[in-house]
Amino acid sequence: MTNADRSPSPDLLRLDGLHITVHHGAAAAVRGVSLTVQPGEIVGLVGESGSGKTLTCRAALGVLPAGCAIEQGTVSFGGQDVTRLPRRGWERLHGSEIGAVFQDPASYLNPSLTVGSQLAEVLRVKRGASRRAARQRAIELFGTVGLHRPEWVYQQIPAELSGGMLQRVMIAIAICGDPRLLVADEATTALDVTIQAEVIEMLLQLRERRELAVLFVSHDLAVVGQLCDRIAVFYSGEIVESGPAQEIVDRPRHPYTQALLRVASVGEFGRRQLEVIAGQPPQVGADISGCRFADRCPAVVLACRAAAPAPVAVGDQHEARCLRAVELLPELVAR
């Protein structure tokens, strides 16, 4: 997403030409990803497993897994380059500027401590709150994220709460330092549909009340379309399409996005047969000269295999990395 320069608001998070390698530099898993998140904006990253969404998120959080490294590009937060920030610098940012929630909240909470004490501990460490004040604030925060009977919840260990409640607890912990950015990596994936809707509604309200920006990662384009202002579609380590959420959902221009939408069957429940995207994505680090989606693309032409396509503007702040993006309207692509 390279519309930052056109935007009047300053970027809260900016990724510029990010290349991330895995296995100690053996393979590139993220290739030239650029995107911005502005204050109060919800940006969705979608794509199938292994497409580089989570690595991009982790780069933004400064917690790349062992063996992974940023080879090129920069990560900026609030105008400050944090690409090579030391651990102590990240300690200051985490919690107070950037919060994070993940797919499996049960494993991100210490199983032997009450959830309340875990939140209170954060408040004591990050905010210097007294024991009593931390407890009081923790109970308030549990109420803020919609947990019923927060005093009761405070005393429970993770095993005693449902998945939806745990995700709310994680969100309470993530926002307790009043961060400006929340990174939600598959935060609704493990939840059932009704709880998903509740969490999405809660994120929207947190954005409204606190001007919280959210980087929302999901493989579910339907959920992302419902929640996000802008979407970046990942495929094989690249952003293949980006733009306003409604525009992407209504008028996708990249064949992969179109295929994703068909698979997601947004708003369409009457079909009897599940659709799949034929073929497999390239191996991580595979050296491909042309378009990385060419082998699976229903609209592939000879030129697609000759050179990697550059992003093409196809609308207002809408770009697609496809040679045929301008001509490919959704209804023209063969199913």
Next chain:
Amino acid sequence: MSRAGRPVWRLPSVWIAMGILAVVAFVTVFGSALAPQNPLTVNANALFQGPSAHHLLGTDYLGRDVLSRLMAGTRLSVLTALEAVGIGLILGTIPGVATVFLGRWFDFLANRFTDALMTLPYIFFAVAVTAALGNGLVQAMVPVGILLAPFFFRITRAATLEHARTQYVEAAELIGASKRHIIRVHVVRKVLPTIAVTTASMTAAALLAVSFLTFLGIGVQPPAPTWGGVLSSDLAYLAQDPWAPFIPGALIAITVGALNALADAFRDRSGSGRLAPVTALTPPVKTHSTLEPADDERRSQSVA
């Protein structure tokens, strides 16, 4: 009970273990004073006697009262074992936790040093140290403690590695917690039960080490009684008095068992979860969908 779960001190096994250890502690302090007879008095007319009103646990190969020797020997046995375990605990656990967080080079060096220590046979090491420093209880227990340290180190390091790579530690990093905070709150608390279990088993090993060293004339000098010393001497006269080793053996086993039971309870309580509380079985808690009033509040509003 407002806080759900069953506290560790309410478990029956903990009560039993605590009872046994309290008795051992009492005998450690008052055993010599309360011993029915002089534990050092030799009686050539009462060798290898079985239990009787005069000698409740019989006599040994020199006619000494076994009960009195065991009571009087409790202090030396327990204190020497604790001394060795204490040394091993401090030298093993602190580096065990620290290596995980201090980088690969420190970890590598600590591991190689530990490997070197583990190759040393403790008997010979103890003999060498006492030869150099002089024969005595403290001198004998220092090498035993040093050689127990690698066990503490390895077990602590493995447990720390396991917990340091958990997602809740990553989550703690992501809320900006410092290394010190993570170690204190998320690692040490989780590693403590493992250390407790190891301490119990190492205490048993130390009790046996005291007996071996006593047998060799290192550390505790005869005729001063220890549990291990009584066991060693009884084993030497198995043909004459086959039941005798069971008494000190049982004493060691019961004490170690109590330590293990206590450690297990502590580990279980600090593990993946506490026992299901009664309140968790009731279904009063639900989440309401957003930051708006809960369903029941909305319902009452609509009825109104």
